[in-house]
Structures are given as C-alpha cells and as structure tokens.
Amino acid sequence: MKAGEQMTRDLASPGFAPDFDDITSALRAISKQPGTLVKEAREIHKIARAFTEQVVQPSAALLDRAATDDPSYLPWELVEKANEWGLFTMFIPKIFGGKGYNFSCIGLFLEEIGAACLGITTLIGAHYLGFGLLISSWNLRLVNRIAREIVEKEKEGRLCLMTLAMTEPDAGTDAQNVEFMNEGNLACIARRIDGGYLLNGTKIFISNGHLSTWHVVHAYTDPHRASENTVMLLVNSKAEGFSLGKKENKMGQRGCPASELIFKDCFVPDDLVCIDNEQIKTLKRNPLKTNEQVFAYIWGASRTAVGVFGVAAARGAYEAALKFSMDTSVDGRRLIDQEWCQSILSRMYIKTAVARTACFEAFQANALHGLWKLMNHKPIYYAARYTPSPVFKGLYGLLNSKYATRLIRKINLDRQTDAEIDRVDGWGSLVKAAGTDAGLENCELALELMGQAGVRRDFGMEKIVRDARLLQIYEGTNEINRLNVFKRLIKRNCPDSQVFSRKTV
C-alpha cells in the first residue's frame, strides 16, 4: 500500500463522526415541544422589548455613568423597576407560584435586553443563575420555599434576589471543575455541627451580591477532597456571620455589582442545606459524580444563557454599526451604500445569527435532557400552564415532603444518562465560547468601522465593548469551556486521552 492511501484511510475514520443525538437536539425536540410554546415565546419577547424600550434604553448609560462616578453605587432603582415588571418571577414555574414562562425561551428575553445593556441582562440573568443552581440540587422543598418568598415579596413590592456563589479569591477555575478542586486552594469550609453547618470563608466576584437576599453557596467539608465533599448551602443576607465585602470596580457591566461575600462562623441550619453527601446517599452515582452532574445541570443552562449574552453583544454592536453606516458619508457616499461596508455588516449579521442558532440548539438540549426537561414534558407543561394557581397551593405539603425531593432526584439525577450529561454540559460550553467570541468579534468590527464614533462614550458603542469583554471570562473562561467541549463531546473519540489533568500540562 502506498503512503498516500494509508493517509486517506486514516483520515476517513468513521469513528470520529459526531453522534446523531449530539447534533440534533432542536430536531428531536420538535415533536416533544408543547404547541403553545411559540405563543409563549412571542409573549416573552414582547415583554422584554417593552421593558427594554421603557426602562433599559433610558437607563443603561445613566447606570454606567453613576457607577463610574461612584464605584460604590448600587442600581436599586433599576432593580425595583424590574421587580415591578415582574421580571424576577417570570421564569419561576407556576407550581412554585411564579409566572411560569418556559425557561427554554429565556434566551429571547435575555437577548432583547442584552442588546441594549449587557449589565442589566446580567443582573437579571444572575438572579436566575442563583435560582437555577438551587434547582440543580433538586431540593424541591427549598426550591418551593425560596420561589414563594420571591413571589410573595414581589407582590408586596419588595425585592428578593438570588446569587450563585462559587468563586473564591484563590479558586476561580478550581471552584468550577471537579477535576481541579482537590489540587486547588478552596477555602470556604463548611463544618458539620449540631443542626447544620458552620460556614467560614470568602467568595468573590459574586454578581448581584450587594442586591440579593439569598446566596446559594458552594462550600467544602474537606477542602483536600473537595470534589467529593461539596455542600450547597443557602445563606440569607441577614444571617449572623454573613457580611458583604468589597464591590468590584469593573471595566464594564457597571450596572451589575460584583461582590465579595464574607462568612465568619455563619451558621447554616439543616433546613437551608440544598444538597450534601447525606442527602445523596441513595442515588446511583457516587458523591464526586453527583457533584459533577449538578455542575453539568447548572452550566448546561447558564452557560447557554451566557452564550445568548454573547449574541446580544454581537447584535448590539451590529446595530450600532448599521446606524453609523446609515448616518455617515465617506468620500461623498454613505457608508451603507459602499460594498465593502455592506460586506462587514453582513459578516456581523451572520455571526449574530449563527451564534443565536447554536444557542437555540443548546436550549433544546436542555429541554430534552437538562434543567427544564420536566417542565417541557407535555403533560407537565400543560398542567402547569392551565391549572389555576390556587390548585397548586394544595400541593404545598407534597412539594415540601422529603419523598418528593427523593423522587425528583431519582428522575433527574439517576435517570439522566452519562451521554445526556455530556450533551447538555458540552453544548453549554460550546455556545458559551462561540456566542461570546462572536460578541467580541462584532465589537472589534464595529470599532474598526466606526472610528472616533466608536470610541466616544456618548455614541454608546464603547460601552458595548467594555461590557462584552466580561463574557469571555465569567461562567468559566472560554479556554476552560473549550476544554470542556473536548471533555464532553470529543474525548469519547480518543478514550485514552486525558483532559483537565496534570498530564495535559
């Protein structure tokens, strides 16, 4: 055999073809989709657009300005407006008292707001991030309790926001990947004592920290073996031993605070423990694998949402460039009438559309196998949509029983297959990296096109650039997300390879 022939045969290795299910979530979701979802999506889109026009657009630059002049500024007014609009309960299922809009449509909502202000979309998104992490624990009693508190407070015109608190001063990447946890410097320690845990440590960069009532905190009973000794705790901002530290002075997204949370002998009673090793004893996976699975649930959803933030950035930059091209003449002709400029605008449009489509695929992966699988299951969807709210009240007792949590964990944790975990988590990382890269690429193109108009604060484009740069960092850096794509979607083609390992250094 000649060398060339050998090469051809090797390159055509059929083993590398992607799995059918891995590339067809949107297709496979068609028949499983409730029919009224489109109608619901339109409603969500309409609400988001109205909120954007009436609240976000008039306040985005002012928020940025206020937080620049006074780094300790907190956007209470904006948050209260969003609360009045009911945005913090929109995606809380009706069974828990919320408005029950379907999570798989949250992308439309976040994009609409994010294209006008990424800081505000992060602020709203971070609340659902905290709520999403709580759901990922599948602790129905706590989900029910916190969701109802948010709803009740909203009705009374009071705020009740949530955070997700994982990152620590010496552990960012390490806090998000089970492979690194044991090697890292995780220092948020939960010590088991009578009736609960005693929590000590510090979390940093926590979005909405200064605005929130509830913090969903990851802590470790044994930091040297943190990957299998993680506990998820709910801490109230009024809890003894809890305090707020520094508010970060960020380049952009200045309307959304990133906070330091400090825990000093903070007692967390058993009834605020979302999940720990005791609670998962009866599950089929071991603590390490369950921990990893819980991460996959939240990352699959939240990284998809950050991918959408990237779409929003890409769209914001595109819209700014389009307006500039229509308003500006060079060489006596409007830019919009010049071929090279049309081509740049088209590239920006394409990047936005491709990223949006990819995010849609990831949302469907979540709908089929991820965080909102149950809510998208037709009988449950219709029951939730058309059952009058008071009827759900009768279910309180059921939701609060430990049997319900046990059952829901069996369904969501035990019945989720490894391939489904890979798909959901892999696609979350895929669109997080792709969407946010597209966002930044469009920002760069807009700056190249707009010249001095692009860098002037009063034209708005420079804020989009500052805001968008964050997207490649939070929810795991894009580097880590790309490696996670390797872990979840590529590695199976070369099972003997290592990822997130010292051996890959």
Place this chain on the structure above:
Amino acid sequence: MVSSDHKELKLIDKASVEFSRKELHQIRERNGTDVFCPAYNAVVEKAWELDYFHVFLPDTVGGSGPDLTALCTILKNLCLEDSSLAAIILAGLTSFEILLASGKEDLLKRFTMNGNQSSDFLIGFPLFSQPDESGNNDLIATLEAGNHLLSGSVDYLVLGGLAKKGLVPARLEGEEGFVFFLIDLTEAGVTLGEQVEGLGISACPVCDVRLNSVPALPCCLAGEGRAIYDRVSAKMSLALSAMQTGIMKGSFRDAMDYTGMREQGGRKTSNWSEIKKILSEMAIKVQLAELLVSQCCISTKKSSEHWQASSIATSISISEMANRVTSDGIQVMGGAGYMRDFHQEKRFRDSRHLMSAFGMQQWKKLNFLEQFVPKSVK
C-alpha cells in the same frame, strides 16, 4: 527598537522607563476613570521640561532631533504604564509636524521655544479622523477683508479644553480640498463643548468645538492640505505604532507576572499549556511589533522609497496585534484582568481607542491599495 551602540538612545530608553514607572504608574489608577486632572497636567509639563516633545523636532525650532527612534522609544516606554500622556504628545507633535511641513517654522517656534505651561505650548488637533473622512469636520473658511474666518464644527478635537490653540482642516469656500488653519480657542466665536469621555486614554483631554466666524491663520496653500496630512500622518503613525507596542509590552509583562504567581489546578497558571500558548502568542506579537517599528524608523529616517507605505502598513497591523494582545492580557488573568485595580483592562481600552488615530481602521485599510501599492509594487 533601541540599537545597542547608541549610547544616547540607551539613556533616553532608561530615563523614559523610569519616568513612566515613577510618574505615570502612580496616577494611572485615578486616570482610569477620570478625565484630564491637575495631577496629569503636572506630568505633561514635566514631560515638556524633559524635552519629550522636542526630540522629534529639528534644532531650527528649538528641538533636539529630529530623532524618530528616540521619540518612538519614549512613547513606547510611557505606554508601558499609561497611554494618555503619550496620546497628548502624539496630538501635540502632529500639530507641530503639520506646521513644519507647511513651512511655518517661525510660527512653530512661538510654541516650541516659549512657555512651559501646557496650555501655551500645546496645539489641539482632531487626531481621530481623516480630514475628509467622516463628514464630521464641516468647517468652512470664508475670506473677509483679507482675513479668513472659520465657521462650523470640529468634532473630537484632541487637547481641546487644555490647549489655547488648535490646528484644524477646513475647506475654503468654493474650493476643493482643505487647508490647515491655526485658530485661537479662546476667541469669542469659539464654543468648547464638555470634555468628551471615551473608551480609553481617559486623561487625554478631548472636546467638540463649534466655530462662528472665528479668525484663522491659514498654514498652507489651498490644495496642499492632503499631501501634508498624508506625509505627517504616515510619520506619526509610526509613533502610534510605538505606543501600541508599549501597551502590548506592558500587557505582556503584567500577564507574565500574574500567571507566574497565580495557581489553579495545583500549579502556576503559566504552566498550563493553554496559558503558555497564549503567553507565547503574546510574546511573538510583541517581538514582531518591536521589530517592525525599529525597521520603519530606519526606513523613515533614510526617507526610503516606501517609508510611508511601511509606516501605515505597520500601524494598521500593530494596532490589530495590540488589540489581540491586550485582550489576551485580560484573559490569562481571568476575573482579575477585568478589574480596574489590575490595569490590564485599561490597556485593552487604550489600544482600541488608539487604533482609530488618523482615521477609521477599515478606511485606512481600504485606502492602502490606492495610496501606496502602485508605488511600492515594482
């Protein structure tokens, strides 16, 4: 950029690194959010005393040059810490160069040989647009009783609000092309807008200006403006490239320091090969930028046949490299890179802001073929 056999240049190099570290490092944090402030004014005046504005000027106008390599060395080193001072120097020198290229040495001397207050020696210039690029600069000059009067607007006049004088391109009524006019920004018909804030170089003052029948001194003949601008902007683009190189070097240096200390996954982040790869790519771009600038300095000094093309091509490419490097500089530091306390984010903003000096990047690219290729492809 510095040739080792050049003693004087070595001294300039060392002194400007020291100046940058001592003077700019301290105020850069404030400068990250503030517009031009008194502390910064003192730094500008110190730079003037140290002849940072003069190394590029011939001795006939009180300079100690013209030494393009020395200027590039200084600007690069200033930008290691903070780019606003270098941007102020760039705008000021661009005005000086235009006066020089227009044969207005006597006029120029009034600025370069007198005064030590920044407001007296600086001349504002609309650095971020080509004179006929965007249609923003719609200044018209009319002739009344032998005097020129300017009316219209100048958007984004760099050093506006600080300098007492400005150099602006305007069309002579009824004629093609543009002429550079010197105007007194304290005249009654001048309305200076608020300081315009921007993406980067926040301590470099900028404002929009409206003129209403303001007396103006023409500095060149009708029809000469374009040629003068092309020549000067090509030269000053090299200075811009040096600034971007300094920004890249600063970003790379801080990235190396941080990743050499920060541990994740039980090892220094610089030991993870993904981070190593990014750092390497940054280092390659820094090396390349230094090489390009130093080669261009040589060909510009020698007035080699293609010096203008080389200078513009270098500045277009280095700006793109700087954008990439400063973004990577943030990325390898994770969340810390995004925070103002670490100053990496400032470099990200500065490099993008400076990319638009002398006009839109895309327009510069588009024009390159027509402007230079017939001359340089032989």
